Amino acid sequence: MRAAIFERQGLENIDVKENVQQPTITDHDVLIKVKCAGVNPIDYLTVSNIPGVKPLPHIPGAELTGIIEKVGNHVATLKEGDKVVVYNSIFDGTCDMCLSGYEMLCRNAGILGVITNGGFADYISVAEKNVFQIPDNVQWDIAASLATTTKTPYRALREASLKLNEFLVIFGASGNTGMMAVQFGKKMGAKVIAVSKDKWIKTDFGADYIISDYDKVVEQVKDITQGKMADVVLNSLGVNTWENSFSCVGDNGRWVTFGGLTGAEVKLNIQSLYRKQIKLIGSNGSTRKEFKDIIDMATELKVRVWKRFRLEDAKEALQALSAKERDGRILLDINQ
Ligand SMILES: [Zn+2]
Numbered sequence: 368m369r370a371a372i373f374e375r376q377g378l379e380n381i382d383v384k385e386n387v388q389q390p391t392i393t394d395h396d397v398l399i400k401v402k403c404a405g406v407n408p409i410d411y412l413t414v415s416n417i418p419g420v421k422p423l424p425h426i427p428g429a430e431l432t433g434i435i436e437k438v439g440n441h442v443a444t445l446k447e448g449d450k451v452v453v454y455n456s457i458f459d460g461t462c463d464m465c466l467s468g469y470e471m472l473c474r475n476a477g478i479l480g481v482i483t484n485g486g487f488a489d490y491i492s493v494a495e496k497n498v499f500q501i502p503d504n505v506q507w508d509i510a511a512s513l514a515t516t517t518k519t520p521y522r523a524l525r526e527a528s529l530k531l532n533e534f535l536v537i538f539g540a541s542g543n544t545g546m547m548a549v550q551f552g553k554k555m556g557a558k559v560i561a562v563s564k565d566k567w568i569k570t571d572f573g574a575d576y577i578i579s580d581y582d583k584v585v586e587q588v589k590d591i592t593q594g595k596m597a598d599v600v601l602n603s604l605g606v607n608t609w610e611n612s613f614s615c616v617g618d619n620g621r622w623v624t625f626g627g628l629t630g631a632e633v634k635l636n637i638q639s640l641y642r643k644q645i646k647l648i649g650s651n652g653s654t655r656k657e658f659k660d661i662i663d664m665a666t667e668l669k670v671r672v673w674k675r676f677r678l679e680d681a682k683e684a685l686q687a688l689s690a691k692e693r694d695g696r697i698l699l700d701i702n703q
Pocket of ligand 1: 458464465466473474475
């Protein structure tokens with residue numbers, strides 16, 4: 368089969384080969400013919416430098432969708448021909464975290480495409496417990512955007528207990544996860560303030576307000592909320608926007624994150640935390656139940672795609688992630 372594969376980390380080392388051996392399946396696995404894969408920062412890091420990547424040679428790709436080609440002898444819930452998406456937290460199902468319903472915090476956790484081969488290939492073998500059927504009328508673009516781009520902000524907003532009519536400020540609102548967060552914010556009945564330079568996040572995705580100047584975020588949030596400030600602030604951009612984003616949180620507010628794109632070390636004044644009774648919340652991936660929730664909502668969601676690449680151009684797709692002019696997400700079309 369074809370696969371984007373590397374023997375040593377480094378973007379220069381990834382190559383698309385045509386004679387890679389098709390994966391085998393055990394009794395509890397399914398073989399998926401990949402149709403479309405999302406390209407995310409996690410894939411870039413897998414190829415370039417994060418530790419623990421296995422096996423080697425390695426096929427990256429943490430977010431994918433496709434059609435079941437073959438099922439193992441003991442697979443009960445899925446069959447050949449099913450359109451499926453893959454829950455990409457690898458978990459054992461037996462530790463205390465798994466038993467508490469937190470598969471993404473499994474004591475033996477890892478990410479598919481990082482500690483296993485991923486979806487930048489014609490075929491991938493995945494355990495049945497990680498594979499979910501998705502209705503045929505869900506577009507491939509959305510299906511290829513659920514496992515990382517969609518489930519992560521969904522859980523984060525639930526962890527932050529976002530409520531009807533509350534003010535939600537989203538930093539990086541037109542990024543992959545940001546555009547999904549805007550849609551969930553609206554679905555949860557919040558008033559969404561998008562921090563972004565892109566007007567389409569308001570016109571196409573329904574944000575109520577848009578703030579395009581990062582230096583004026585605090586005063587503009589103050590204006591919009593009539594001095595009360597935000598109930599929930601979602602910021603996964605990291606240190607560069609930490610101070611401004613924390614200053615946007617109002618009394619009894621929640622600040623939530625699932626990433627630190629520009630750096631993770633920040634300074635915090637504890638007084639400002641307890642006086643306003645602010646909660647700082649970390650969120651990581653999602654449970655399988657939450658993944659099922661977003662599958663059920665998939666036909667109501669949309670995604671803005673900037674560029675699509677063929678599998679043969681996987682390297683260019685990964686490079687395009689950091690393009691200044693990027694305006695929406697990047698997908699790999701495979702077997703389409
Ligand atoms: Zn576990």
